[in-house]
Amino acid sequence: MMLETVIPIAYALVALAFLLSFWRLIQGPDAPDRILALDTLYVNTIALLVLLGIHLGSAIYFEAALLIAMMGFVGTVALCKYLLRGDIIE
Amino acid sequence: MEALIALVIGVLTAGGVFLALRGQTFPVVLGLTLMSYAVNLFLFVMGRLAIGVPPVISDAAQGYTDPLPQALVLTAIVISFGMTAFVIVLSLKARAELGNDHVDGHHEDSPEGRH
Amino acid sequence: MIDILLSLLILTGAIFTLIGSLGLARLRDFYTRLHGPTKATTLGVGCLLIASAVHFSVREEGVSLHEVLVTLFLFITAPVSAHLLAKAALHLKVKSLAALPAQDTSTAPDPALQRDPAD
Amino acid sequence: MTLFFAVMTPFVGAALVALASRFGRSHSAWAAGAVTLAALALLAPSAHLPFAGEMLIQQRDWIPALGLNLSFRLDGLALLFAGLILGIGLLIVLYARYYLSERDSMGRFYSYLMLFMGSMLGIVLSENLIQLLIFWELTSLSSFLLISYWQHREEARHGARMALAVTGLGGFAMLGGFLLLGHIVGSYELSDVFASGDLIREHPLYVPTLLLILLGVFTKSAQFPFHFWLPHAMAAPTPVSAYLHSATMVKAGVFLLARLWPVLSGTPEWFWLVSGAGLATLLLGAYVALFKHDLKGLLAYSTISHLGLITLLFGLSTPLAAVAGVFHIINHAIFKASLFMAAGIIDHESGTRDMRRLNGLWKFMPYTATLAMVAAAAMAGVPLMNGFLSKEMFFAEAVHIAEGHIGGWLLPALVTLAGAFAVAYSIRFIHDVFFNGEPVDLPKTPHEPPRWMKVPVEILVVLCLVVGIAPALTVAPLLAVAAEGTLQAALPEYHLALWHGINPALVMSLFALVGGALLYLSRHPLTAWHERTLDRIDARIAFNALQDGLFALSRGITRLIDTGSLQRQVFLFLLAALTLGIVPWLANDTPLTGNREGLPLDAVSLIAAGALIVATFATVWWHRQRFIALITIGVVGLVVSLAFIKFSAPDLALTQLSVEIVTIVLLLLALYFLPQQAAPEKDRGRVWRDGVIALVAGSGAAALAWAVLTRPYDTIAGYFLENSKPGGGGTNVVNVILVDFRGYDTLGEITVLALAGLGIVALLQGLQLNAPSRDAAGRSWDADAHPAIMATLTRILLPLALLVAVFILLRGHNQPGGGFIAGLITAVALIVQYLANGAAWTHQRMASDSHPMIAWGLGIATFTGLASWAFDHPFLTSTFGYMNWPVVGKFELASAMVFDLGVFLVVVGATLMILTGLGSLHRGEPRTKEAR
Amino acid sequence: MNALAHLPILPVVLPLLIGILLLALRSAPLALQRGISLAAALALIPLALALNDATADGTHLVYLLGNWVAPYGIVLVADRLAAWMLLTTALLAVFALGYAVRGIDTQGRHFHVLFQLQLFGLNGAFLTGDLFNLFVFFEILLLASYGLVLHGGGRHRVKAGLHYVVINLVGSTLFLFAVGTLYGVTGTLNMADLAVKLAATPAEHAALVQSAALLLFGVFALKAALLPLYLWLPAAYAHTSAPVAALFAIMTKVGAYSILRVYSLMAGEAAGPLTDLLDAWLAPLALITLALGMAGAVASTSLKQQAAYLVVASIGTLLLAFGLGSAGALAAGLYYLPHSTFAAAALFLLADSIARARGERDDRFESGPALPRARLLGGLFFIVAVAITGLPPLSGFLGKFMLLQAALDSPLLPWVWGVVLVTGLVSVIALARSGSLLFYRTYTAHDSAALTSPANAALAPVVGLLGLLIGMVIWAGPLSDHAAAIAAQLLDPRQYIDAVLGGRG
């Protein structure tokens, strides 16, 4: 089956993406770089979850993906707002 | 895999412990957060590791993981969230009352950042 | 046939995801790094989500389209995030390969908009 | 229970007396007198029993299982003491009425006096040793109150505290002694104890028992080296001194010697300890008394000396010595009380007690002087006085005991020397005060005291004479029953008479009289020598040093341990935990690794774990650059969620993700008011130390996890999996556990969350913080408070997010989700509105007070639980059913879902409450122009 | 089910409901809120009495929450010990609350809600038969206590509160590690079931379960303020408001209770690898705690601080009794427990009145103005001091007497006697000094208007608590018999296990 070869490759690619994003997060150099990297890590994680869902044939990972999309956004917004205004709820 | 999880728990605990021993409130809060990650993971894996067998009853399921630790961790997460929130606000209160962010209200260790 | 389509979608998705992160890692200033994750990664994950929708629609009875929701979500939020990040970077004067916009009106020290420094 | 009531009368009386003082000063004196008489009246009907050779024992159960009963005994010894306590007490009541001045509170004085009287009575009438001890301690407490009566005087406060400390020490020791005694005998009842004399003396615990009890006795009776508190207790009003320090409290110690004499005496240990202490005290007291310039000081040391004498007599262990001891108890009580009262009169009428100023008072108060002279003569042991008789018996016993021993002359010689000093200080008491020239600079012109102040002294002085002249007609029967009560056996042969012929005792008495006169004549050089040398040795200095040492040591220890440092507390706790966790592994040779098969490792897990580990290190590394640490800790949370997903725990992952973001928002809110960066730590040693303990703690946690994960286990989980659907009506077992099997946990958990919200609201009240006007790099903030693009687009997200929240809430019972996650999603969706549009804008659009939501949520959850009572089921019993509606079709309704709705509301309410509370912290209103 | 069948849950549900009600009524007139709060606290007394009565014959009332049988569902177990703790708590709560309603409750927000939920947490902890549920109720009572300890705010209070909160958060983490490990080995959480499974633990797990059980002990020791984990207590208790400090007199007892409950079940005589687990630890540590607590009491510079250290010392005494472990010692500890709770509460409440009466001198040990109503305050102080030092004739003496008597059979006898007797003496010396400084070494105030004369109503709770102590003396016979009965029940865990598992164990 084709999927069985493709999915491991996809895993590898996404994992590599995850690593690269993480590298940027550690590397910086500026705060926006790190926030962007964290945001990207969230999206990479969604990709991993979708792959996991297809791989294991389970829909149970969907909500997690949905939530990551939502929460990742909120986190990014809050972090950026902090850089801009300090007071995030004013 | 078990060794990796144990390692992760160990690292989280170590990081949490180290930060919890710092002098300012903020790292202490971070430390408590790391510790709660550690203990949540720990409590969770007490049901042993299993992949692809969530505790949701269905005819197609090949097996189930132990649901009880999961329920316990959920409770623990919520509780530690409440606790963390409280300690964060308390650290602000302490900052206002003590004039600095040292857990003991000392001045010598904290030249007040750049505020 | 479906397998080929699925494989294609999955591979494309994974590759775009990777390229997005590659851009994040490789490019040389914050503003250029911003492009990769905003576009390539979003599309990559979009592809994977479509693959998932197709996969579950085919394998189980009934259509599985809830993945659309995640995609929708990402497409609404990714540009907002990017915008805020760029705005923050501009505010912080993060160094740029391109010349920074000459006079950013919104961040100009307009006395009426400034907070009282005494507080 | 007449004895019980007799003992209780003064205690109840104490309250009456205090009350009576409200109606007038002398009322309390009358009341005190009446109370004393009442107690006497209660005893009177039984007083004849000892004389008839009978003994009265009255018992009532109190704590029978512990051998602690209310039990009272009236035998000869008890009768003698009860008579002394109440009789002299009555005289003291009368005397004090005139002694106390206008400024002194009568009610308080008499009230304390009654407390003390009751306690003393309790001691002497107790049949149960522990009960005796209770009263014993009460005498310490009430005497503290009496000594400190003039509390504005420093010496009164110090004297009282010293007396309490020393007698308290004795009391605690005696408790130990009595416990041992009770342990040996198997009962605390004196009757049983008396029946076990041989058992006690031969028991291996005899010596510790004896030591502990003697410690109690010696401290109470001011025996060397615990004698020093007594002179300082003279700071009390003189009636107190006359009562406590002559007739009663100090006699409690010798009473106990007498009481336990039948079972404890007769061993070498007893002999040496008791007579040794007695002899030392006798000599020391007599010697020091001569050199005291304070009238009461002289009497105090004299008292010490006489107590030493009595102790010595009991120590000698012969029945005859014991009889002499009892006799001297009586005589000393009579003459010493009268002397104290005389001293009080002198003090009262002349304004000083300093014998260097008091001279020639004979001219001013001849009558008082006459009384004092008779009493002093009794103290000196002059023939025709009661003191002479018992001292004769004492000298005779000293000679008798010493006979046949090598160096046998030593004891008679020493006691004669003590006698000589007693004569000397007695002469001084009279000569120095009433004669010896003219008074020096007295505050008042002395005169005779009021009539009724003299009466008590007169009575006592008459007793001195009557007993001294005609002992057989007066004191003999009482002495006989008291001695019988002491010995708990037949009396030895003895003869009470003024004249026994010329014998060694008489010779010793003569030597003492003459020697005393000589000592007094040579008092000036002796005083000079004394003040140069021995006077400087003061046990009080040692006591004070000891007490100061105790305080200094305590402060030192406490400061050393309790530094008020949280870091130290956490450190100690971790150290304790590590010790507790590690010791079992050292004590057993349990293998760390079990024999369970594990899962294979995969690359993605490895990468994720690697990222988590690096992110953890990064968080630690950057904890001073706080914003960055927040980002790295975000990665940690993300990977933990991933692990939950990977290992089949979707509910956990969802929860962790939501909590993670709310926490980050919280931390950001807080960070705004905290320093953005912290200076590096100066103390490298601490960093290393913490690093090591962190490493050990981490290794410990990892080892624990490893040890469990490599071992197989049996679990109750199967029950949940089997019963989730049929019993709980849900297929998501985790959720069914949360809302059903362990719904009680969840009820508690949402209470915690509600409490967090409420606690935070309470904390935030009045809390205002200065908002920093610049960021960490010194830049002013961006002027755009609510970027338009974010504001607009996030509004679209609100309904979307709410839709998702409803979805998660409704499906929770059967699929991953539930009230908690749904609540967090809702809260986050609303928080985003705050982030994008500001608090003012958002509050125009929704209720800003979350209290009702929390109350509703908790209420719904609790009432769902209570509803099961209506169906005769325990709290939180759930029910579910399947509905079939037209169009809609079949769907499930479960009470657990209602419970989950309660959870949802609490989560939303509490989270909003916390976040918005934090968001409105900065001082005053924001000064930026509102965008809209 | 009849009404009696729901009895075990009532002391838990009642304060929860009242807490919710008070939350809903937060804007209602203050008098109404106070009335409801007080009435609810009062109502706990008959409930607790009923539970004591129902369990007096040795019955274990087992309440199956959600109607799930043990060990699967959570059960409440009311036995003699639980009922005893509930009664102590209820009595204490009434007096603490009675003091608070005189104005302290309005110094911050939500006092009554927090107070009721604190009772919810306490009662829940005493009744639960499930180890994880014990954790949950620990957290409830802790979070409520965080709110209460900080009630009113102020520099010292906030600092002490911060320390209290953080150290307890670390403690909670350890709790979870320990519970997790126990579950990981035995697969169960019900304490009775745990006892059965642990007793059957094979030797190859010995160190693992011992380790977990000892970690759990560490958590309880922290709550109980056992050496070296008591450092949070003095500042927290000394700096919080008086009624809260008074209520907190029971907080350390929760730790002591847990030690008793958990280890009487899990580490008794036939407990496999856990047999007599705590023997090597508890009594020696308790002895040092007693000594160091007393050192702190001596070194204290203010009355509240001294009271706090005396609490540490009393916990030393209490845990010493539990550590000796014999029937007699347990009974002594169980009799001493309410005594030390009430005595400490009385001292905290009285200290507050004294501090107010002394104006700006507060409760510091330094010469101050002559107090208004000095006789009354001084008299009460004297009695409270007698109680707390364990002098006759009050219940503290009887408790210590029982303990010393019980120690006669212990190999630690010389240590127990030495430390208990010497610290007893030291406490007398320390309190005599305090009383002397506060009441005797006074001067006439220039501005006596600045001094607050204590109202009768403020002293009534102190008198009431002293009344309880006197009651404990008068009825010492039946009470000590009951304490012995509790001890006997604890020493026979089989009864508990059978009652909970109904033969399934």
Added chain:
Amino acid sequence: MRRLLPHPLLSLSLALLWLLLVNEFSAGALVLGALLGWLIPFATSRFWPERIRIRHTGVLLRFLGVFFIDIVRGSFLVAWLILKGPKRLRPAFVEVPLALKTDLAIGLLANTISLTPGTVSANLSADKRTLIVHTLDTGDAAALVAEIKQRYETPLKQVFEEENA
């Protein structure tokens, strides 16, 4: 009507999304979706008081087509640029003067720009008249501005802002 059903379009979308969410197209799901589609906009109407009017549905559909194509195009372009290497890039900030007035339209434009080839909207001026756009690789700034205005702004203006449809 306006108060009872404040956002019919939103209600419809939500009902549709509900079906997607539950991944089930049963009558029950439809009923519940409709209910929520009504309830949620009703409950949140205060957050979104003004009603969104869509004037030219045709224009909107055409715009959406362009938009989706451009997303794909943009992604490929960015991917190519990333792979080509960082040194070849010619990044620049470009100011786009805005004709749009409403926040919603401006927001949609900014989002569109960020998702489409080589551009990210970086900042909106305080007066909302200028949008600063960062481009990854551009030769002619004016051409880019023109393209943005023509391709995205004009249709958006027609759909959301033009009076008298």
